[in-house]
Amino acid sequence: MKVKNIIVVCDFANITGGAERVAVSTSAVSLAETDSNVVMFTGKGSVCDELKNSNVHVICLNQEEAIKDSNRLRGIIRGIYNRSARQEMEKLLKEYDPKDTVIHMHGWSKVLSSSIFIPIKRMGFKVLVTMHDYFLQCPNGCCYDFQKKEICEREALSIDCVTCNCDKRSYIYKLYRIIRQIGMHKLVKGTDLYVAFISKFNENVSEKRIPFRYKKMVITNPINVELRSIVPASKNKKYLYIGRLSYEKGIDFFCEGITKAGVSGLVIGSGDRLDDLKKKYPMIEFVGWKQQAEMKEYILQARALVFPSVWYEGAPLTIPEVMGGYCLPCIVSDCSAGKDYIQHEYNGLIYSGKKVNALYKAICSMESDALVTKLQSNIEKDFNREKYSSEHHVIKLMECYERMLSEE
Numbered sequence: 001m002k003v004k005n006i007i008v009v010c011d012f013a014n015i016t017g018g019a020e021r022v023a024v025s026t027s028a029v030s031l032a033e034t035d036s037n038v039v040m041f042t043g044k045g046s047v048c049d050e051l052k053n054s055n056v057h058v059i060c061l062n063q064e065e066a067i068k069d070s071n072r073l074r075g076i077i078r079g080i081y082n083r084s085a086r087q088e089m090e091k092l093l094k095e096y097d098p099k100d101t102v103i104h105m106h107g108w109s110k111v112l113s114s115s116i117f118i119p120i121k122r123m124g125f126k127v128l129v130t131m132h133d134y135f136l137q138c139p140n141g142c143c144y145d146f147q148k149k150e151i152c153e154r155e156a157l158s159i160d161c162v163t164c165n166c167d168k169r170s171y172i173y174k175l176y177r178i179i180r181q182i183g184m185h186k187l188v189k190g191t192d193l194y195v196a197f198i199s200k201f202n203e204n205v206s207e208k209r210i211p212f213r214y215k216k217m218v219i220t221n222p223i224n225v226e227l228r229s230i231v232p233a234s235k236n237k238k239y240l241y242i243g244r245l246s247y248e249k250g251i252d253f254f255c256e257g258i259t260k261a262g263v264s265g266l267v268i269g270s271g272d273r274l275d276d277l278k279k280k281y282p283m284i285e286f287v288g289w290k291q292q293a294e295m296k297e298y299i300l301q302a303r304a305l306v307f308p309s310v311w312y313e314g315a316p317l318t319i320p321e322v323m324g325g326y327c328l329p330c331i332v333s334d335c336s337a338g339k340d341y342i343q344h345e346y347n348g349l350i351y352s353g354k355k356v357n358a359l360y361k362a363i364c365s366m367e368s369d370a371l372v373t374k375l376q377s378n379i380e381k382d383f384n385r386e387k388y389s390s391e392h393h394v395i396k397l398m399e400c401y402e403r404m405l406s407e408e
Contacts, residue, residue, distance in 0.1 A: 001405035003398065005037045005101040007092070011111040013042040013051060013060045018221070018317050019132035023106035026222045027130075027397065029054045030390045034398065041092060043085060043111025061088060065110050067173075076176055080183045082113035090119035098125045102401045105129045109141065114184040117191055126192045126404045130219070131202055131314060135184075136195070137209035139177035140167060142248070144311040149247050150354075151311060151335065156209065157181060188212055194404055201337035202314035215407075217400050222393035223317050225324025225385045228296065233303050233328060234372040238264045238285075239363060240302035240328075242295070242318050243309075245271030250308025250333060250353070255281045257306070257359035263367070268298055304329045304366050309336040310354050323347070324383050329375040331362045345371075347378045 008031070010023040024040075032038040032055040039057045044065060051058050061084065069075025103125050108116060120127060135141040137156050145152045145166040154161045157178065167174040193214040197203035198221050207216070241254045251269070255277065258265035265284035267277075278286050287298065305322050313336035320341055322328040332338040333353035342348040349365060352358040365371060386392055 001402055002100065003036050003102060003401040003405060005039070005096050006031055006401065007096070007101065007103045008038065008040045008056075008106065009042075009103060009108060009112070009116070010040065010106040011043045011065075011108060013040070013045050013058060014048040015050075018315075019106050019130075021317075022130070022132070022221050024048060024050055026390050026393050027104055027106060028056045030394050031397065032056045034394065036398075039092065041089065041112075041116075043082075043108075059088065059092060061085060061111075063111055066113070067110070067176075079110075079113060079176065080180050081115045082111070083115065085112045086115035086118055089116040090123075093119050093123050093125060096125075098123060100405065101125060102404055103127045104397075104401075106132060107135075109135045109180070109184075114180075114187040117187045121187075121191045124192070126194065128194045128196055128217075128400060128404065130196045131198055131206055133314065134206060134209075134312065136188075137206060137211065139174070139181040142311055143205065144248055146248070149310075156211070157185075185211060194400070196400065198315040199337040199340050201312075201340050205312045205314075219393070219396050219400065220388065221315050221317060222390045223321055223324075223388050224390075225320055225383075225388050227327075227385070228325045229300060230376075230380065231300055231302060231326045231328045233376050234369040236301055236303040238266045238301050238303060239331075239366075240266050240268070240299065240305045240322075241308070242268045242305065242322075243307075245269045245273045245277060248309070248311040250310050251277065253308040253310065253333075253354070253356055253359055254306050255284055256356045257308070257363055258284060260356065260360045261363040261367075263363060266298060266301065268295060299326050299328060302328055303372060304331055304348075306330075306359070306363070307332045307336070307338045308353070308359060309333050309338060311335065313337055315340075320383075320388055323379050324385050324388065327376050327379045327383070329366065329372055329379065331359070331366060333359075343378075345375075347375055347382065349375075 008028045012020050015021045028040045042060045043063050045060045045062045066075045066079030133141045134143050146168040165171040195214045196217045196219045243249045245251045267286045270289040316338045330348040332342050335353035339350050344350045349362045351362040
C-alpha cells in the first residue's frame with residue numbers, strides 16, 4: 001500500500017535531545033524528500049531552522065511543557081489531558097484518509113498528552129511509536145528510581161510502584177505521573193499500535209512490560225557516522241566522557257574509576273552538578289558542553305570513550321558516533337544498550353555497570369597500547385556506516401509504513 005501522508009508527532013519543534021534529533025532530521029525532513037506529504041505536529045516551539053527550510057508542513061501549538069506551566073494546577077490538568085492538542089489533532093486528521101496515512105510518534109507525554117490518541121483511535125489511523133524512552137510502561141519514563149539511584153524492576157502501577165517515591169523531585173510529582181499514566185493506559189488502549197524498538201536491548205527491556213496489544217519492529221536510530229579522522233588513540237592518554245552530568249548517566253562512576261586508575265579524564269557535558277564535580281575531582285578536566293563541530297578537537301585527544309550509564313538507556317548515539325567518526329575504542333557499561341555496539345575485546349570493552357572496580361579494571365586493560373591498536377583496527381575494518389545512515393533509516397521506515405497500511 002502506497003504511503004501518501006506521514007504525520008510525525010513530537011512534543012518539541014526544536015532539537016533538545018536524541019529523540020528530537022531523530023524526529024526532526026530523519027522522520028520529518030528526510031521523509032519529506034520522498035514522494036510522501038509530511039506533516040509535523042508539535043507542542044512546543046520555537047520551530048528549528050532545519051524544519052523551516054524543509055518541505056515539511058509544521059503545526060506547532062506553541063505551548064509550554066505541562067510540568068513547567070506557571071499555573072501548576074493548569075499544568076497538571078494539561079499534562080494529563082491537553083484539550084487543545086486533541087482538538088488540533090482532530091482538525092488535522094479530518095484532512096486525511098487512514099487508508100493512505102500513517103502517524104509516527106516520537107513523544108507526547110511532556111506537552112501534547114495522551115489526549116491526542118482519542119481522535120486517532122476513533123478515526124481509525126494506525127500509529128507507529130518509536131521507543132526512545134519507556135513512557136509506554138513506566139510513569140517516570142526510564143525504569144529508574146532516582147531516589148535510590150538504581151534501576152527499577154517494579155511492575156508499573158502496582159502497589160509497590162504507586163507507593164514508591166522514585167521521582168527526581170518529590171512524591172507529589174510521582175503522584176502526578178501515576179495519574180497521567182493511568183490516563184494514558186485508558187486513552188491508548190484500543191489504538192492500532194505498532195512499536196519500533198531502537199535496539200535489541202530496548203526491546204528486551206520493554207517487550208513484556210508494555211500493557212497494550214501492539215505489533216513490534218526494530219529500527220535503529222540514524223546518525224552521522226561519516227569518517228572524519230582516525231584518532232591516534234594508542235598515543236593518547238585521556239579517557240573521555242560525553243553526556244549530561246547526572247548520576248544515572250554514570251558520571252560519578254567515571255570520575256571514581258578514573259581517579260582510582262590514576263589516569264587523565266576529560267569530561268564534555270553540563271548540568272547542575274558541574275561545579276561540585278569540579279571541586280571533588282580537580283584532576284579531571286571539565287570543559288562544559290560543546291556543539292558537534294567543537295567536539296572534534298577533544299575527541300582527537302582521547303584514548304577511549306567511557307560510557308558508564310547505569311540506567312536502561314535505549315540506544316546511546318555517542319558510541320557509534322565516535323566509533324564510526326573517529327575509530328575511537330569504547331569502554332561500555334552493561335546496564336544500557338551501549339553494549340549492543342560492542343564485541344568485548346574485539347572492538348571495545350564491556351564491564352559490569354555500577355561497579356567502580358570493574359570500570360577501574362577495564363581502564364587498566366585499555367592502558368595496553370597493543371589492545372588499543374587491535375580494537376581500533378577492528379573498528380576501522382568492520383564498522384558498518386551504511387547501517388546508521390539517514391538514507392537506510394528512511395528506507396526502513398517506508399517499509400514499516402507500507403507494512404502497517406497493508407495489514408488488517
